[in-house]
Amino acid sequence: HMEENIENLVIGSGYGGAVAALRLTQAGKKVVMLEMGLDWEKDDGKHKPFSDLITPKNNSTWLKKSSQAPMMNIAHFNRKFTGVLDRLDFENIKVYAGRGVGGGSLVNGGMAVQPKKAYFQEIFPDLNVDKFWNTYFPLAQKELDVNEIPDDYYEQSPYYKFARVGESEAHKAGFETVRVPNVYSFEYMKKEEAGEVPKSALGKEVIYGNNHGKQSLEKTYLKKALKTGLLIIQDLHRVDYVEETKNGYAVYVDIIDTAGLVIAKKTINCKKLFLNAGSMGTTKLLLTSMHKGKMTNFDASVGSNWGNNGNVMTGRNMVNTLFNRVENDATDANFSTGTGSKQSTIPVSGVDNWEDKKHAFFAEISPLPMGLEVYTALYLIINKVPVPGRISYDPSLDDIRVHWEEKNFKHTVKNAKYFIKKMNKANGGTPSGLLWKGGYGPDICYHPLGGAVIGKTTDLFGRVKGYKNLYITDGALVPASIGVNPFLTITALAEYCMEEIIKTDFSED
Ligand code: FDA
Numbered sequence: 295h296m297e298e299n300i301e302n303l304v305i306g307s308g309y310g311g312a313v314a315a316l317r318l319t320q321a322g323k324k325v326v327m328l329e330m331g332l333d334w335e336k337d338d339g340k341h342k343p344f345s346d347l348i349t350p351k352n353n354s355t356w357l358k359k360s361s362q363a364p365m366m367n368i369a370h371f372n373r374k375f376t377g378v379l380d381r382l383d384f385e386n387i388k389v390y391a392g393r394g395v396g397g398g399s400l401v402n403g404g405m406a407v408q409p410k411k412a413y414f415q416e417i418f419p420d421l422n423v424d425k426f427w428n429t430y431f432p433l434a435q436k437e438l439d440v441n442e443i444p445d446d447y448y449e450q451s452p453y454y455k456f457a458r459v460g461e462s463e464a465h466k467a468g469f470e471t472v473r474v475p476n477v478y479s480f481e482y483m484k485k486e487e488a489g490e491v492p493k494s495a496l497g498k499e500v501i502y503g504n505n506h507g508k509q510s511l512e513k514t515y516l517k518k519a520l521k522t523g524l525l526i527i528q529d530l531h532r533v534d535y536v537e538e539t540k541n542g543y544a545v546y547v548d549i550i551d552t553a554g555l556v557i558a559k560k561t562i563n564c565k566k567l568f569l570n571a572g573s574m575g576t577t578k579l580l581l582t583s584m585h586k587g588k589m590t591n592f593d594a595s596v597g598s599n600w601g602n603n604g605n606v607m608t609g610r611n612m613v614n615t616l617f618n619r620v621e622n623d624a625t626d627a628n629f630s631t632g633t634g635s636k637q638s639t640i641p642v643s644g645v646d647n648w649e650d651k652k653h654a655f656f657a658e659i660s661p662l663p664m665g666l667e668v669y670t671a672l673y674l675i676i677n678k679v680p681v682p683g684r685i686s687y688d689p690s691l692d693d694i695r696v697h698w699e700e701k702n703f704k705h706t707v708k709n710a711k712y713f714i715k716k717m718n719k720a721n722g723g724t725p726s727g728l729l730w731k732g733g734y735g736p737d738i739c740y741h742p743l744g745g746a747v748i749g750k751t752t753d754l755f756g757r758v759k760g761y762k763n764l765y766i767t768d769g770a771l772v773p774a775s776i777g778v779n780p781f782l783t784i785t786a787l788a789e790y791c792m793e794e795i796i797k798t799d800f801s802e803d
Pocket of ligand 1: 305329401533576780
């Protein structure tokens with residue numbers, strides 16, 4: 295059993311953790327960061343290349359014997375491995391998460407979307423929206439290397455036919471669409487298409503990791519933090535729980551191998567502790583520490599105000615048989631085009647129906663890069679979550695439960711049905727039952743949010759109530775939904791919290 299004594303410990307290397315690490319090290323503080331997944335860059339990247347969507351290897355999947363994508367090919371492996379994409383299965387919901395140094399940035403679609411100002415204010419009534427719009431969102435965009443797809447490239451690339459068709463179909467159905475920024479480099483993508491560099495987004499890589507092109511956190515925040523020389527990142531370090539001590543916190547860690555077996559145990563004593571294990575991980579740490587670490591001073595809100603950002607995955611069959619073309623009296627534009635056999639994995643557009651009070655949603659126009667024309671339009675719909683769910687700890691499982699019922703998601707299915715119906719009426723097609731039973735997947739969650747909400751479980755700067763020197767600056771702070779893909783908001787929130795924490799809580803050192 296090992297024991298270490300340090301000053302500042304960050305648990306988790308996603309957006310919240312990366313911002314904390316950069317701002318602490320820039321302020322001259324030494325930081326140790328723990329990550330349960332792999333450092334994919336170590337030993338010359340020997341566990342890479344990452345898998346593409348079509349032929350996942352065991353590095354695609356966190357400690358399971360088959361791949362877990364919501365669609366696409368399911369592959370079986372001989373050996374479990376600490377792969378990059380995890381799926382946490384609960385009673386009514388399956389939550390996806392990235393594993394490894396960089397967290398969700400390793401597996402996500404890179405969409406860096408700023409929420410609606412009015413909705414941000416509704417979700418965070420006590421935060422200064424103008425300050426966020428003038429300072430923290432622009433800062434997050436700059437540090438994350440956000441860029442936009444050039445119009446001319448978007449208009450002509452065969453790899454974005456799916457998006458162009460998606461937009462024009464939406465317009466036909468009377469919806470408005472928007473182009474959304476991304477952290478995938480479109481300069482790189484253009485070179486991919488020209489055959490000048492290895493293909494990544496155009497080579498079907500995304501949810502199992504991108505080998506090129508994406509400015510994930512190990513290339514931005516974490517790289518900058520490491521450059522200070524003050525950050526040490528320890529991978530395959532999974533925190534079990536935390537206990538309060540005289541001088542701070544004792545953090546109990548299982549060190550695992552790439553098969554997921556515990557090979558050593560370590561206790562790290564630290565003065566200041568930053569919990570940034572993501573909405574699921576941070577909430578689990580809080581609840582487990584309540585139970586095993588006797589940390590009973592938390593605010594009663596811990597575990598509540600949780601949601602899936604109103605995620606529903608749905609799609610349409612753009613039926614392309616001669617029969618249907620005649621039956622529906624459709625023009626070629628409707629039925630002969632499909633979404634293309636070539637598709638970039640990086641979404642760049644969405645249907646913005648946010649102003650429709652009865653059916654407020656944002657629908658990401660998603661690719662389905664199967665490598666052949668599948669005549670399927672795919673959407674990840676994002677909704678409000680007016681009735682949030684809850685996370686609890688079950689000692690008999692030594693794990694969390696997610697309480698997510700019909701009342702929490704029924705409006706999301708209603709909105710999805712409304713959207714698909716209108717799209718089909720204007721463009722032809724049927725709900726895609728091929729992909730999900732009934733064609734609607736409200737049990738999917740790419741965007742877990744909440745469980746330790748700002749202003750409730752923490753103060754207005756991420757300081758955990760009931761304790762000193764204990765902080766949260768990740769997706770757990772956001773109450774259940776933000777209405778668009780969340781990482782830009784999480785990054786901006788973390789920047790805002792860290793500015794205050796460093797200014798005030800470190801002034802005595
Ligand atoms: P995040 O999950 O990023 O990081 C937490 C880290 O802590 C992980 O690395 C984890 O392994 C580690 N950890 C957890 N428990 C631990 C423990 N006990 N001990 C040690 N380490 C632990 N968002 C968006 O804005 N645009 C997009 O296009 C997409 N697309 C998308 C696709 C897919 C497939 C997924 C799964 C998700 C997205 N997202 C997204 C969501 C986005 O990635 C997500 O909101 C952020 O990564 C959340 O950032 P956090 O810092 O909160 O946690």
